[in-house]
Amino acid sequence: MITTRRQSGGTLFRPNSDAPMMDEVDTPSAATTVLEELISDFERIVADTIAQVEACPAKHDPTFEGYQELLAAVRSATSLEGALLKRAIALVVGKNPKLSLIHLERPLPVHQAAKVLFLRNDWARASMIRRDAEAVARDHYRPDLLVVDRAQQHALFLDIKRTVSSYSPGAIVTLRSRMMASALVVREVLEREYDVPSVSRASIAIIDAAGDTRSEAEGIFGLSDLDWLLRIDGAGRAIMHLRELYGAKMRAILQKHCEVIVEPQREGRTGEKPQSGFEEETGLTPGNEEQDEELNPQAVDRFEEQNETFDDLDSTPDDPAGAQATTPSRSPGFAVGIATRRTR
Numbered sequence: 177m178i179t180t181r182r183q184s185g186g187t188l189f190r191p192n193s194d195a196p197m198m199d200e201v202d203t204p205s206a207a208t209t210v211l212e213e214l215i216s217d218f219e220r221i222v223a224d225t226i227a228q229v230e231a232c233p234a235k236h237d238p239t240f241e242g243y244q245e246l247l248a249a250v251r252s253a254t255s256l257e258g259a260l261l262k263r264a265i266a267l268v269v270g271k272n273p274k275l276s277l278i279h280l281e282r283p284l285p286v287h288q289a290a291k292v293l294f295l296r297n298d299w300a301r302a303s304m305i306r307r308d309a310e311a312v313a314r315d316h317y318r319p320d321l322l323v324v325d326r327a328q329q330h331a332l333f334l335d336i337k338r339t340v341s342s343y344s345p346g347a348i349v350t351l352r353s354r355m356m357a358s359a360l361v362v363r364e365v366l367e368r369e370y371d372v373p374s375v376s377r378a379s380i381a382i383i384d385a386a387g388d389t390r391s392e393a394e395g396i397f398g399l400s401d402l403d404w405l406l407r408i409d410g411a412g413r414a415i416m417h418l419r420e421l422y423g424a425k426m427r428a429i430l431q432k433h434c435e436v437i438v439e440p441q442r443e444g445r446t447g448e449k450p451q452s453g454f455e456e457e458t459g460l461t462p463g464n465e466e467q468d469e470e471l472n473p474q475a476v477d478r479f480e481e482q483n484e485t486f487d488d489l490d491s492t493p494d495d496p497a498g499a500q501a502t503t504p505s506r507s508p509g510f511a512v513g514i515a516t517r518r519t520r
Contacts, residue, residue, distance in 0.1 A: 283316035
């Protein structure tokens with residue numbers, strides 16, 4: 177479902193789309209002390225991630241001779257942050273007793289016919305498809321987190337990005353269509369393989385942890401939206417605090433690397449002409465993953481847990497008959513859409 181908010185903040189409306197409207201989501205409840213309850217867990221998983229960053233080996237690079245340790249720290253830190261956020265949000269989910277976190281043993285199939293319909297915004301036809309989870313599919317998708325609200329019979333797909341701005345608009349559109357297509361089979365998977373009551377609707381949300389991009393119409397949300405997505409008051413604030421903890425420790429590590437590199441040069445110990453400053457020498461800005469990825473994308477790919485290869489939008493469907501050959505829906509009421517909420 178595609179929805180967006182009017183500037184007045186009054187109501188929700190749909191653009192020209194036949195997307196199914198989702199039920200209204202309850203306002204956040206309870207867990208006002210979620211940060212206090214999780215602070216020790218947050219400190220532990222931050223320490224685990226920092227240990228992985230420090231253990232990342234620096235490889236020889238003639239272009240960045242003398243700066244390999246710093247470069248390795250920056251790249252591994254940005255790559256591992258996505259996994260850190262995933263672990264932290266999973267801990268927050270546990271603070272709402274009405275929610276269950278489902279650990280999928282295998283990815284969900286993405287059927288090309290359904291994917292194409294979602295890409296074309298043909299929501300009326302796509303939402304009526306219920307594809308067999310055992311059918312052969314070339315593409316698969318596993319959400320970072322699959323959260324089920326048993327009481328509301330609602331399944332929520334969360335795809336967590338450190339920063340959405342690292343991806344092209346076309347890549348986000350393709351990701352969204354893959355998420356929606358895989359959501360069509362989630363009810364059957366939950367019924368057959370997990371002890372979960374039947375869900376009547378599924379929705380998707382792409383979380384931009386950097387907060388640079390937010391568009392309810394495109395299914396992109398910020399950390400502050402976790403409060404109503406998970407119905408846990410303070411969820412977004414807790415994850416923001418986690419990022420502050422992680423950022424402070426990473427900046428301390430980078431500072432040490434900078435001192436090791438720059439100080440000997442300033443004192444003339446290297447026999448080279450003293451440099452005017454670290455940034456002038458390397459052209460790097462620590463924490464800027466977009467710039468680092470352009471320098472050596474292969475290095476980032478080794479650490480990236482979410483390195484999905486998006487399909488060519490014009491690829492040939494794996495279903496020769498296309499959307500017309502899809503299995504008729506046994507439960508027409510099952511709705512798949514983008515997460516939305518009731519505004520007040």
